[in-house]
Amino acid sequence: MPTTHTHTAELRSAARHFGRRRFLTFTGAAAALAFAVNLPAAGAASGAESDGRRITEDPFTLGVASGDPLPGSVLLWTRLAPRPFESGAGLPRERVAVRWELAHDERFTRVVRRGKATAHPEFDHTVHVEIEHLAPGRVYFYRFRAGDWISPVGRTRTAPAPGARVSALTLAAVSCQAYHDGYFTAYHHLAQEDVDVVFHLGDYLYEYAVNATGGARAYTDRRLPAVFNRETLTLEDYRLRYALYKSDPDLRAAHAAHPFVVTWDDHETENNYADGTPENDVPPEEFLLRRAAAYRAYWENQPLRAPQRPDGPDMRLYRRLRFGRLAQFDILDTRQYRSDQAYGDGWRVPGPESEDPARTMTGATQERWLLDGWRASDARWNVVPQQVVLSERRSNPTAGYTVSMDSWDGYPASRRRVLDGAAAAGVENLMFLTGDVHVGYGLDIKADFRDPASRTVGTEIVATSISSGKDGADRPANYDDLTTANPHLRFYNGRRGYVTVALGEENARADFRTVAAVTTPGAPVVTAGSYVTEAGDPGLKPA
Missing domain, CATH: 3.60.21.70 (Alkaline phosphatase D (PhoD))
Structure with missing residues (x-):
């Protein structure tokens, strides 16, 4: 871990004087020293929110994903990374507005829900969208938009309703x-x-x-x-x-x-x-x-x-x-x-x-x-x-x-x-x-x-x-x-x-x-x- 010898000595000394939980509380105050786990805060902590129009390269290089299907709910994911092999992925440290759509068909002629999420620099411009109040046991298609860029289309589904008789x-x-x-x-x-x-x-x-x-x-x-x-x-x-x-x-x-x-x-x-x-x-x-x-x-x-x-x-x-x-x-x-x-x-x-x-x-x-x-x-x-x-x-x-x-x-x-x-x-x-x-x-x-x-x-x-x-x-x-x-x-x-x-x-x-x-x-x-x-x-x- 690329901490200096002085910082490493400080961490070891802290661990000797504190139990695990207290040690972690102690080091949490020095997040930049440790592993930069600061969380997005309200207001200006992340700077102004961009609409993404200044992004000049495809930000959806890492694709889209969905996970943990629940009855009536889907979880959608993407990460903005125009230059994925660089630190910061080619984006400034500012929040970016990301719009999403959920539809019954992959051509999005029957859109079920639309919304906006924020890609925070503190989370490396990843996006997790939890969409509720959907029909259980249904297939849906989804995509994201940042500025003028549109992501690949993903396919997901909700889980069947609780107690539903599912045959397969x-x-x-x-x-x-x-x-x-x-x-x-x-x-x-x-x-x-x-x-x-x-x-x-x-x-x-x-x-x-x-x-x-x-x-x-x-x-x-x-x-x-x-x-x-x-x-x-x-x-x-x-x-x-x-x-x-x-x-x-x-x-x-x-x-x-x-x-x-x-x-x-x-x-x-x-x-x-x-x-x-x-x-x-x-x-x-x-x-x-x-x-x-x-x-x-x-x-x-x-x-x-x-x-x-x-x-x-x-x-x-x-x-x-x-x-x-x-x-x-x-x-x-x-x-x-x-x-x-x-x-x-x-x-x-x-x-x-x-x-x-x-x-x-x-x-x-x-x-x-x-x-x-x-x-x-x-x-x-x-x-x-x-x-x-x-x-x-x-x-x-x-x-x-x-x-x-x-x-x-x-x-x-x-x-x-x-x-x-x-x-x-x-x-x-x-x-x-x-x-x-x-x-x-x-x-x-x-x-x-x-x-x-x-x-x-x-x-x-x-x-x-x-x-x-x-x-x-x-x-x-x-x-x-x-x-x-x-x-x-x-x-x-x-x-x-x-x-x-x-x-x-x-x-x-x-x-x-x-x-x-x-x-x-x-x-x-x-x-x-x-x-x-x-x-x-x-x-x-x-x-």
Whole structure:
């Protein structure tokens, strides 16, 4: 973090004399020193408001997006960035009026609502518009205008009315899109899929450096600025990195085609951090400043509603969405509140440290919220979009096997509490949607993973990465070991892509969609596997 040595010493001294909350209050008074998280204020704090007519270059270079559909409400997003790879994106530090339209048709002959929002420089000229009092279960089209510039058209939808009898819902799940590992070809195909909503399960961006040729993309016709060839640490770093990712045309197309529901994992901030514990040996107060910068940039650049706006290094990202009586989605945050990884992280032999019953993946408050939500649910399917693999994954079928300390295997007591809570709530059709591991899995969730004959209590669908891990392989090197050691693992594929899940009253069907390459553009998409789980009879079967 580019603070001076004197400033760093001041921050460390402050942390020694103040608790975490008091420390953050102390540093909040020095926002310019820390991470510039000043909020827009009324009046002249942001200067005069411009009508945008002085903008001489297209400000909608990063596209449009929508998210978190509610019954009768949509959330629309855009960011003004005429020069997205520059600090400030080529705009002066003044407020800009942005007009929006919502219509029944993409030609905007039947406009439903119009309005004006303000793009604040304090939020890097991002715009979040929450439109209320719409018809439930409807498709809408939207666009923005700044000065004489008109954005691309986006397509979104509202959720069905509470209690509505919904017969079908199709979702897509995606995760892990390292820009430097390849093209976002999977998004090109996802933009053309007929899905109702996309769940992004984490690692929307990576903090690692991206060189001038885009890493594995190996650009020959362009050069990326040197500003990307370093790890993200500051608010400006994270903002610029989102600009790089959102400059990708396939990602922009997917956002414009479908509403997204997003949750983060680790790389949006730093690899494998746990709550306030960083991966690397830096003072915790410095990491919390970095986390605050990362969280703020995440909210600015994602289609998230006002309750998710961060407060310093804290952000309430776990939340609940419902689609009539067909599905309840409990979106988790398994990164911000977790205990530190046992045994120094990595794949380790489980033991007393990892099996400590006090360890938590979710934190007590989020765990209570999840179990309370299940007790109150009347949905046919209870779906949990979250980050890391829930089901047990033994590395090999022999004694002395290892498991991942970063996944729920490193927090077995926490997993046990969650699964016991689902059983106590009478949840019959439980499904976890997972990302993180850069492969596609289909897993049966067992009452006791040590006993293959124990009852199956749910299904876990793991979406492979969009690009992370480069091209991958249909049959990874550890395929035999992993499938033999884990008989509840029904499907395993190591290519890039996404998964679609069609929820119905009688069953749910998962189609694992993959592309053969991401290090070169334009690969076609295929279905690598299709599996069905029946309502009332959990467990995956080939479709």
